Amino acid sequence: MLMSASLLTIFGRLADLRGRRNLYAAGIVIFGGGSVLCALSPSFAVLIVARIVQGLGGALMAANSMAYLIEIYPPTRRGFVVGLWEAGIATGSGIGPILGGAVIEASGWQGSFGMILPMAIAMAVAVPFAMKEPVRAPGSPRFDLAGAMLFGVGVASFLFALTRASVEPWGSPVVVGSLALSVVCVVLFVRVEGLVESPMIDLRMFQSRTFTSGNLAKIAGYLPFSAHGFLLPFYLKEVLALPPTGIGSILVALPVGMFAATLVSGPLSDRIGTRVLAPAGLVVQAIGCVILAIASPEMGINAPMAGLLLGGLGIGAFIAPNDSAILAATPRDRIGVANGIMGVSRTAGLLLGVAVGGAGLSARVVANGGQFLPAFHDVYWFIAVVAFAGVLLATVRDRRPA
Template sequence: MTTVTLHSSAGKWVMVTTILASAMAFIDGTALNVVLPALQQSLHASAAELFWVLNAYMLMLASLILIGGSLGDRLGRKKVFMTGIFVFILGSTACGFAGSATMLIIFRMLQGIGGALMIPGSLSLITSSINENERGKAIGTWSAVTTLVTMGGPVLGGALADAGLWRYIFFINVPIGVAALVFLAWKVNESRETEGDQRLDFPGAVLTAAGLALLTFGFLRMPSLGFGNPQVYGTIAGGILLLVIFVIVENKSRHPMLPVRLFSNLTFTGTNLLTFFLYAGLGAGMLFLSLDMVQVQGYTQLQSGLTFLPFTVLMILIARFTGSMADKYGPRLFLVAGPCITGAGLLLLSFVKQTAGAKDYWTTFFPGIVGLGLGMSLTVAPLTATVMGSVSDHLSGTASGVNNAVTRIAGVFANAIFGALAVLFFSGAVQREIRSLPLNDPQKDAVVAQTVNLGNAAVPADIDPAHHPMIRKVHKDGFIIAYGRIMQLSAGLAFLGGLMGFLFIRKQPATG
């Protein structure tokens, strides 16, 4: 397949279109975290519905993203990429008009279908189109710019939420998506594989979609039902069984959607394990950090978004340079140091207790966020380039689909497991603190029951107003305890990611 240089006209248009489409999806994710309190209030959503607004998208994305990557390799990367963008635009428009939490959850699923076709296509187009010697730099550029735009999401989300315009988080995707479609149609050539068997692997597609959907759904139901519920352990077990059958079928298939031999490559396996642990820790950490700032520390949603600017600045300054350095010296050092520094940042953030609000930011949250930004700046471009460079070019879409699926499943895992743990930690802390309050047992039970709403826990209506300040303090103190433990667990996952880099990544990635 003919490749182009990064500085050629064709190379620049590949970068512009992939960055636009990726930014559209990533803005949506980061901005949504910040507007959750406003969205919850506007739609009268429960905490469970709030998590489903996040996770309905993740459910469809995780279930279908392997199929999206494989379809791009077989049917044409540009064609599948454009289809995904179009579906994502439709889903975003519908989300913007949603009148209830239930409708928003349904339309987020449509966004997820679009994302599954769109997200693998961006990296696959870069990998298949850009000259091999400049691929790390190209992915570094993609990482830096998309992260810049992505981290602008919380600022934008905060401003819109404070103005009562949270719906525009979804509407803003429409012009970005339309621009990407126009540029793709006029300026980017189609890219597809012509070698080997190009037939679609329908048994593999059905098995992977059903297996990932059951596994994801089980994790998502865990916070509200507990692992002992048949709906939870039954769907998780069913998902694992279908994925085992999927591996067996793919191993015997003449045209597998996912060649199992990819996982015999230790670099490919190691980078995906690193991705899982790092993004599970980061996803949980970022979510609970946003909730803590807005619901407990008294930040406005705009202030909460602005606190991530150091992260953005570090990504701009470092990510592209890191991609070039990894091309030159190999990715191993970056993929050990980066996750460990990210873990150190999460650990620092776990020690932040009650503050006086945004005026205390520089001496409380700022050092930890710098750690997050520095760690991820060192990690993102080398990690992506190593995943894509560890396989042959004709499997670039599949490799991107696998790595993105791992990222999304890590996010779902983190939201589900850590969401359940946060309620457990929170309720335990409140139960201990409330013993000394002058309340009867039913009132104490009602106060503890509010912990399912996390930072949005309210004082029950039938309690004497004189006791309200004490109960609010108990809720705040209990949430901060839960937040600290979740951040420490998140840090542990990031450190595990660094261990995967140490164990599995060679100095130079091997192609196979």
């Protein structure tokens, strides 16, 4: 995740300048090759290297998939495209662990990587026929290598700090040092971008309230979504004493709700606009958080089921119209960059959800004398506040219609 998120914006800018089809095809080949290397890894060290290769290929694909669709479809179909793309992500997130688990049980962990190869080959063969490169103006500007390096290191340091914050204190040397490195890189990045003729990120993009608030709302929306997946298994086990199969059957409500809402909200945003749908989705998600903040053993599975389903429906209703609004506020020659920044926002929200959930639950359990349920409630009240803050952010838009 760190590798992909750190490179998304860089590869997005490179594709804005040089074209998407070849980079997307290269991503397929690299990802497939990394998967084979994972399956054949003789040691843990080789497996780590192979996973890094996978992340590189995944970043090339992720940086170009949605951006390519946005380029070839008219603006009136933008919500449909984003909704369909996000529904695919939700489907993969839901089916992947189930299918991977079945393959691992049948043929070992190597099989879960090996099964990717035939899919990668099929995709690589299809790319020349399925993807047509839009005509680009001759004489593309130079790629901002210095800015790309500073941005990549800064994002990687920031996301690494969030990752470590889920398992160690925020004041630990590793977390503080990573955050400090990230700040230094951001300061230098802003300075460099103001000096080069063709910056990697045109900082004027952040003058758009839709673009900036939309990305902040994305972080606030994905934080509860991630926290659900981290915190609810503890509740279902510690409070309701459910077996692993029962826990899994309840957790599936989250991706199912997300998938269903995403399919509807995308096309609907093309018809009625994005201004109401995006904040409305986060309101639904926030209500789900409140339900979990008052959940009790007497409610049985009803409270977690309702909270997860509303969480999935809410984030699903929010994503497509919010992303569509962000992309509408982005210059067409910067779509790849915008897509990358949205990916960083999504990853930051996911990592913050785990960090806040883990650190918050541990701290509140201690503060509540070792009692789990009051600590769980405290954490979810905080998450509900974050969700409602996301609602406010999602209402901030530029004066012109999205």
